[in-house]
Amino acid sequence: MGLLDSERLRLLLVEDDPGDAFLVEELLRESEPDVTITLARTLSEALKLLDVEVQCVLVDLALPDAQGLETLRQVLAKAPDTAVLVLTGLDDAHVGVAAVSAGAQDYLVKQEVDGALLTRAIRYAIERKRADETERQLVEARAVSRENARLERGLLPVPILTDASLRHHARYRPGRARALLGGDFYDTVETADGSVHVVIGDVSGHGADEASLGVRLRMAWRALVLAGLVGGPLLTTLDAVLRHERWSEEIFTTVCMLTISPDRRSAEVFRAGHPRPLLFTAGGVEAISDEPGGPALGLLPDGTWPSGRLELGDAWGLMLYTDGLIEGFVGDGNERLDMEGLLRLAQQAHGRGEDGSALLDGLIAEAERLNGGVLADDLALLLMSRGDVR
Template sequence: MTTANSRGSGVLERLRLLLIEDDPGDAFLVEELLREVEPDVDITLARTLREALSLLDASVQCVLVDLALPDAQGLDTLQQVLVKAPGTAVLVLTGLADAHVGVAAVGAGAQDYLVKQDVDGALLMRAIRYAIERKRADETERQLVEARAVSRENARLERGLLPVPILNDPSLRHDARYRPGRARALLGGDFYDTVQTEDGAVHIMIGDVCGHGADEASLGVRLRMAWRALVLAGLRGGPLLTTLDAVLQHERWSDEIFTTLCMLTIDAGRETVDVHRAGHPRPLFFDETGVKAFPDEPNGPALGLLPCTDWPSERLELGRTWGLMLYTDGLIEGYVGDGDERLDLEGLLRLAEDAHGRGERGSRLIDGLIAEAERLNGGVLADDLAVLLLSRGDWG
């Protein structure tokens, strides 16, 4: 029989087994039976549980164990093997008088049991192969159940940590997307929020803590919550950013940590927007004429870089129908093609113009821009990513 391991080729891999058996005659019999049907099987013999535990490693595919050993008896033997090698298949060998022990062993975690006096080589080899495949199936199922549980827990945590917009104007549409760059992460360092205050004004914000770890994600949540509280308390514009800068300096763990942020305030009549930027990428403005980026100025430094900074602002006209899109740099720092060219603002504007021309709006617009940026990047964007789109009407 061919013994090379060739994944996906249908060629059986060479078996590496650990036989735990203190009776020399029984050990010789098992080895002979196996080598009759598979000469190249790799069998290591251990005569005590202590010796077996020292030999167990990830390369062992199946353990054949007699539960009656000089230094361990019954299911205690099995439990110690399972603890030492939880990912390895275990096949219990019993005598005629101990068949009931084999049944109990399967219930305790073994993949199967065999009565020594009833087996031949072919039956024993089939049982070993079956035990290995069953263990693999059990492990796959366990990982699937674990992944589902983690996914459900992630969804619950995200619902608690991601913002629910405070918005009661039916003329406005709110769409957002959020995706951390770290695998299996709940949140990244990006954050956003939307709050409509009692005077009818709507405040939207997006920010990006430098870095990508759990500490950055935690800091982003704290800054978002602080921003919401300050807005609801009546703080606006530069004074709000000055206070948020103080919060960042108290909450961060290193003087090198900074945060970029863009904040827009739409007046109660939905005719003008006040813009504050702290080192953050320029938002996009959609209307019936097309798409354009907000002016490069005014733009102050990122939060956490300079003490006592005054962040300038500018008021812009909105018109009757419009869309305002804030985003973090994860959307524009992907590559275009195989070279070093990045998408950047110019590339995003081209993609947005095409999407606008196709009549894409709301979540469809956001999803389309992200998908196109990933297509140009040749894969998933590596950085944390947040996009917030607030719109009124259909932009003509």
């Protein structure tokens, strides 16, 4: 939003010469009667007065406690988002040019300004600063976007899947603002015997360390599957990897893992403290049985993870997700979406005939609508399907 002509100006004037300070104040009040001017006679005094209310700083670079561009650098360091106009005398106008190169929005020669010119220069400086900040944010956003794409190519998994009868869709979104990765992870690997192994996991906590640990656990899981380790022994080994890699005994990871049989008509399910997957069939949508299950990885030294068998039939869809999808709020109260709410949303989407990417995108969008905004936690979704269940 630009600065309107009627918007009240709030300025900090840094000037030790009483005559020059009086002149600037009088010139401003002639053309800007409602201007608020705070006067500082030294740099140290000015730095104490700088706050978010100040829209522009008018600073003389020759002060009792600072000289030249060092004065400007300290002002810019203290208030990087505030417009700065440098005041110079006739004999040191060249200093103003150097000040602009160092980060000031403009410079004015004291003896050559009138009220209208001074007011216009201040307003232009404020607008220029805002435009510069907008451009900086845009450039930074583009850089983050490019880095996101690069990291997704390098760190998010490409499924090892050769069975053309299976469809694989996934969504991944870190919860931290401007984050590149979160602590959630997923992967899919088809092994030589025709089995398809699927995993989704959620590292406790939020931050770069958790994101790094999630990547390491995902890569360890893939390596173990390709080495022939599956089922309970795989989770036992992954639990050991977590214990060696984590930086605190309080860190744990929930995991849900599926092994889909070579004939694609059944699956073995392992859950380590993780939410239950949803099963899509022609008859509707249901959450798989709550049993069996085991503790999250990293919680118990001798944890065990029994499996459950899931009959799939000819056409089916299996959706795994992390709790970032279900921990958003519903409305203005403290009620959360939870798995029951997600199940209702999935049943409604299934009734509309949504499938694949449209299904996942629709569930995220609806969860965010109910939450009143973007979901705060990391989230990952993986949908593996076979045949038409609509």
